Amino acid sequence: MAYLDIIVPHYTEPWKTGKKFFHMLALQRGISFDEIRVILIQDGKEGALPKDLFRECPFPVQQRTIKHHGVSAARNMGLRLATAPWVAFCDFDDMFSSVLSVKVALEALRKAEKDGKVYLWDRFMEEGSGPDGDYILYKHGWDMTFIHGRFIQRQFLLDNGIKFNPALTFGEDAEFNALCQIIAGEARVGEIKEPIYLWCTNEESVTRREKDKSVFYSKMLEHRFSTAEELQRRGIENEYLGAVVRTVIDCYYEFTAEIATENIKKCEGQFAAWWQQHRASFMAAPAELMGGIMCSVRDNAVKSGACIVERVTLGDWLQSIEDKYKTQ
Secondary structure (H helix, E strand, C coil), X not given: CCCEEEEEEECCCCHHHHHHHHHHHHCCCCCCHHHEEEEEEEECCCCCCCHHHHCCCCCCEEEEEECCCCHHHHHHXXXXXXXXXXXXXXXXXCEECCCCHHHHHHHHHHHHHHHCCCEEEEEEEEEEECCCCCEEEEEECCCCCCCCCCEXXXXXXXHCCCCCCCCCCCCHHHHHHHHHHHHHCHHHEXXXXXEEEEECCXXXXXXXXXXXXXXXXXXXXXXXXXXXXXXXXXXXXXXXXXXXXXXXXXXXHHHHCCCCCHHHHCCHHHHHHHHHHHHHHHHHCCHHHHHHHHHHHHHHHHHCCCCCCCCCCHHHHHHHHHHHHCCC
16 A cells, blocks of 8 residues: 555646656656555546556556546545545646655655654745746745645544535635644644745646636635634634634735725625624734734735835724625
């Protein structure tokens, strides 16, 4: 039985998009290929990949086709099929960054078991363009937005009922990662310091395509709201309050920014409905928590080069939201 199951969803992407993932995996050094298995979940019959493509792979590839329900449903099916002690969720259009990536990962997983860790993350690389349009790689540090480079004990996920939210088509990674980290607790979260994963540029991916569409910000709000509500459902009170406060403060700056786009402004009613349900929790949050998150948001904005101008106070903005939508 494999020690690591690598779960890869596929929709309709052509083979040329994903073959680099499998080719790089076949080039891995310093491991026995019996230690790994790829579970490829075809999200719908359209564009299904023929088995012949994987005949020469030195590692086993298990394929399963499901009805088209999105990437979360595909990953959840992969998790149900997994039998290895550890699982990783990778994207079809990405790849490991070197021929030693899996060796580094497997060594880290064995050490993690001895240290009582159940969740490991690593820094990953991202393809990009420099100021002159030249090809460069960005190194990402800790980033809960992406599932890339995360390794999780399968039994930990099963014991805690952690899976991807099929209702989300954006940000399901962030919610999944947040639940893993919070439920595991700091003592059981480990790190792989080497960037062993490469997030490849794919202009046709949903994440990139929808950045200029009106649905993008609405979907981002959906995953923020969903994460807070899942923490509330699980009774994880402190983290739930933190998620509520951060969501409100993030929305405050985004909705009141001078450069706020019409796409963002259209989502005011969406926020107002959520605010009515969680207003009491926000008001009950400790002042220390609220102040800490406010400072964190400001600091991150400054570091990223953004400019925050508080043209209206947080309290006045929330009151304006209540006044505007109380009869709607």
